[in-house]
Amino acid sequence: MSKSVSHSEDDLVFLDKTVRVSGDYKSGANKDVWQVMIIGADADVHTATAFALNNVEIQNRPLAFLHAYTAQQAREILAQEAHIAVILLDVDQQDEGLQLVHYIRDVLHRAEVRIILRTDQPGYTPGIDAIQQFDINDYKSKSELTQIKLFTVVTAAIRSYEQICTINSSSSGLDMILRASTELMALQSLEEFATGVVTQIARLLDVPPDGLFCVQEQLHNQENALFVVAAAGRFGDLINHPLSSIEDASIDRTLTRALKERRNIYGREFSALHFTGNASSNFAAFFRTGRPLTEIELRLLEVFCSNISVGLSNITLVTRLHNFAFYDSLTKLPNRTRLKEIIDDSLSSSKDLPSTLALIDIDHFAETNDTLGHQFGDLLLLSVATRLQSRLGDHLIVARVGGDTFGVLGDDIQVNPAAILAQFERPFSIDGQDVQLSATVGLVRLSEHDGRGVEALKNAHIALKRAKFQQRTGHLYFSRNMGIDIRERVNMMHALRTAFEEKQLSVVYQPQIDMLTRQPVGAEALLRWTTADGSMISPNRFIPIAEYSGLIIELGEWVLRQACQELVRIHRLGFTDFMISVNVSQVQFRHPHFLSMLRNALHDTQAPPHCIELEITESMAMDEPDALIKLLDQITATGVSIAIDDFGTGFSSLSHLQKLSVDRLKIDRAFVTEITDSSRGSSIAEMIIQLGRNLELDVIAEGVEDERQAAILTELGCPLGQGYLFARPMNADALHSWLVTQKP
Numbered sequence: 001m002s003k004s005v006s007h008s009e010d011d012l013v014f015l016d017k018t019v020r021v022s023g024d025y026k027s028g029a030n031k032d033v034w035q036v037m038i039i040g041a042d043a044d045v046h047t048a049t050a051f052a053l054n055n056v057e058i059q060n061r062p063l064a065f066l067h068a069y070t071a072q073q074a075r076e077i078l079a080q081e082a083h084i085a086v087i088l089l090d091v092d093q094q095d096e097g098l099q100l101v102h103y104i105r106d107v108l109h110r111a112e113v114r115i116i117l118r119t120d121q122p123g124y125t126p127g128i129d130a131i132q133q134f135d136i137n138d139y140k141s142k143s144e145l146t147q148i149k150l151f152t153v154v155t156a157a158i159r160s161y162e163q164i165c166t167i168n169s170s171s172s173g174l175d176m177i178l179r180a181s182t183e184l185m186a187l188q189s190l191e192e193f194a195t196g197v198v199t200q201i202a203r204l205l206d207v208p209p210d211g212l213f214c215v216q217e218q219l220h221n222q223e224n225a226l227f228v229v230a231a232a233g234r235f236g237d238l239i240n241h242p243l244s245s246i247e248d249a250s251i252d253r254t255l256t257r258a259l260k261e262r263r264n265i266y267g268r269e270f271s272a273l274h275f276t277g278n279a280s281s282n283f284a285a286f287f288r289t290g291r292p293l294t295e296i297e298l299r300l301l302e303v304f305c306s307n308i309s310v311g312l313s314n315i316t317l318v319t320r321l322h323n324f325a326f327y328d329s330l331t332k333l334p335n336r337t338r339l340k341e342i343i344d345d346s347l348s349s350s351k352d353l354p355s356t357l358a359l360i361d362i363d364h365f366a367e368t369n370d371t372l373g374h375q376f377g378d379l380l381l382l383s384v385a386t387r388l389q390s391r392l393g394d395h396l397i398v399a400r401v402g403g404d405t406f407g408v409l410g411d412d413i414q415v416n417p418a419a420i421l422a423q424f425e426r427p428f429s430i431d432g433q434d435v436q437l438s439a440t441v442g443l444v445r446l447s448e449h450d451g452r453g454v455e456a457l458k459n460a461h462i463a464l465k466r467a468k469f470q471q472r473t474g475h476l477y478f479s480r481n482m483g484i485d486i487r488e489r490v491n492m493m494h495a496l497r498t499a500f501e502e503k504q505l506s507v508v509y510q511p512q513i514d515m516l517t518r519q520p521v522g523a524e525a526l527l528r529w530t531t532a533d534g535s536m537i538s539p540n541r542f543i544p545i546a547e548y549s550g551l552i553i554e555l556g557e558w559v560l561r562q563a564c565q566e567l568v569r570i571h572r573l574g575f576t577d578f579m580i581s582v583n584v585s586q587v588q589f590r591h592p593h594f595l596s597m598l599r600n601a602l603h604d605t606q607a608p609p610h611c612i613e614l615e616i617t618e619s620m621a622m623d624e625p626d627a628l629i630k631l632l633d634q635i636t637a638t639g640v641s642i643a644i645d646d647f648g649t650g651f652s653s654l655s656h657l658q659k660l661s662v663d664r665l666k667i668d669r670a671f672v673t674e675i676t677d678s679s680r681g682s683s684i685a686e687m688i689i690q691l692g693r694n695l696e697l698d699v700i701a702e703g704v705e706d707e708r709q710a711a712i713l714t715e716l717g718c719p720l721g722q723g724y725l726f727a728r729p730m731n732a733d734a735l736h737s738w739l740v741t742q743k744p
């Protein structure tokens with residue numbers, strides 16, 4: 001037979017240069033047809049096969065034939081076409097055929113394509129091993145292959161090809177989602193996250209990135225407007241613009257509908273995705289896919305969207321926590337924490353102009369507040385804030401550092417007492433009422449200051465206090481002799497050391513309970529100093545001194561060993577799940593022998609490590625990330641767990657928090673106290689509980705004082721609590737008897 005057989009126009013012709021080459025990007029042709037490759041020298045067989053299978057459609061897709069007459073041609077086509085479903089291979093000489101199969105499976109690594117061997121030499125069969133080894137679907141003699149038979153064999157092969165592809169793409173899709181989600185979670189800002197989503201979705205669907213990501217915010221004036229935070233492809237110009245500025249208004253409408261109906265909308269050539277955000281914002285994304293998505297892609301996309309939603313809600317939570325942590329909610333000015341940072345920055349950058357920090361305290365504000373009411377007081381503070389900000393000059397930082405205390409940071413010339421006090425000469429007008437205020441100012445010249453922001457603020461406070469004390473409506477600059485009496489500190493240091501040696505220090509334990517069952521689960525070890533005359537000195541006063549003097553290293557080890565011994569005793573009493581938390585100060589933690597100290601204490605006391613928890617403060621958790629990550633991993637390796645104490649007062653970035661081996665967040669007492677009188681929806685406690693849930697961290701509330709707080713915390717899903725409501729700190733003996741009375 002000659003090879004003059006003409007191929008019908010519809011067939012894909014194998015040597016035609018226009019055969020589409022599919023690289024990474026799946027060509028449309030492959031999605032629309034099932035490619036069947038016929039390999040064999042006999043042109044009649046080619047024609048007969050194509051004829052037999054002509055007009056066959058499987059799942060609404062026609063077949064397209066690729067013809068190869070020699071092994072070499074077959075290799076060329078295989079190199080170009082990545083999505084061949086079935087190969088009908090004529091094997092007349094055993095070796096050549098099997099060599100090609102070997103090439104397909106082992107060299108090209110095409111595991112999906114189904115291979116059917118045909119022969120017209122009756123009696124010739126490849127060994128069963130070869131069939132298994134090369135995953136050969138079927139083996140038929142040509143005479144056996146009637147038209148009907150051929151149809152059945154090819155249909156079965158296509159079905160199984162499709163199943164294999166589905167399994168492969170869903171598992172590689174899931175794998176991609178997993179990796180993409182982890183990558184996305186590490187991004188901190190909404191913009192970065194959004195850009196990541198656009199690229200990752202394009203990658204997942206294997207389409208060029210051509211889409212946009214919007215945030216829908218409930219603004220006062222523009223209701224539910226959509227803003228584009230990230231975009232790629234033809235939407236690139238829309239970044240940071242309202243979506244309403246887009247030419248194709250149908251996109252805006254589709255996204256709004258997706259958000260309203262809280263579902264994804266898929267079109268023939270696009271996907272409109274919605275992500276349920278957290279509380280006040282919602283998110284949506286629009287993609288041009290250029291083709292309908294397959295069933296499996298739709299399912300993968302749904303999984304990815306729900307992962308994205310979790311990431312987004314973490315990001316919005318963290319942004320809001322960040323705002324709570326750094327900005328005053330009334331005046332929207334930076335708060336004390338933020339001001340401290342700004343001062344640190346300005347101290348570390350050598351600016352040409354020397355700068356000054358001023359603290360401005362409004363005189364008799366408490367009285368005004370009491371007589372005229374809190375609402376009036378708030379308005380008054382707002383107008384002071386506005387005036388300071390607008391009148392003192394540009395490039396100044398105005399912050400609210402306390403109830404009625406503002407901080408101003410700027411260059412020496414602008415920040416001066418006369419200029420500041422001049423702002424209080426005119427009355428403030430509130431609700432049509434004129435109120436005359438006066439203020440006192442304490443100032444620190446940062447050029448004369450050698451410390452960090454904290455100390456600068458402390459010194460300004462000292463100056464302010466002196467100014468208030470000496471002359472109302474006045475000001476004072478800080479000078480060294482105003483500093484805390486060093487002698488006093490030195491005295492206290494000696495007294496503390498003596499107290500430690502004379503065993504005036506003791507450890508008390510405050511129970512931690514399961515809020516639902518009200519059963520104790522553990523206790524926090526707290527240090528106490530009872531002086532010879534029986535009076536108590538608060539750890540808040542002496543711990544800083546112990547840290548300053550280095551005594552905390554010894555003291556901290558002692559507390560840890562006490563706690564470990566106590567734990568062993570309590571376990572012996574039968575409370576075998578009981579845990580004890582021990583506070584660890586930054587100085588201790590940074591000590592090069594901390595880890596070995598911990599290991600020795602555990603070893604010597606035989607305390608079970610999984611029942612010991614170390615509490616570190618949030619500010620410590622933010623320090624020197626790399627060293628900290630490593631140390632926390634090493635600590636966790638001992639079996640001991642880690643809690644972040646006073647959580648919410650400092651600020652942990654999400655990505656940072658995720659990298660730390662941390663087990664528990666302790667909601668600071670301040671946020672628990674706040675619960676009673678604040679609107680619940682926006683409480684920080686609630687956000688921390690939610691963050692804990694998202695990051696799979698345990699959460700405990702500190703300083704629970706009344707049933708109302710306990711009830712709200714329980715309702716919010718906080719599992720554990722500690723506070724005067726349940727039990728006060730008590731000594732070891734008292735704890736033992738208390739535990740016995742608590743037995744159900």
Ligand code: C2E
Nearest residue numbers: 526527539540543559583584585703704705722723724725
């Ligand atoms: P912390 O670790 O946040 O401990 C909780 C503090 O809140 C304790 O104060 C506790 O007595 C108090 N507290 C607990 N429940 C309530 C409540 O319902 N209402 C109120 N108003 N307060 C409650 P304490 O014992 O005075 O300790 C103060 C801080 O001193 C601790 O704060 C901790 O940071 C530090 N500290 C105490 N012992 C140690 C220690 O052994 N080592 C180190 N490095 N620091 C310690």
Ligand code: MG
Nearest residue numbers: 524583615645
């Ligand atoms: Mg603590």
Ligand code: MG
Nearest residue numbers: 645646668702
């Ligand atoms: Mg605390």
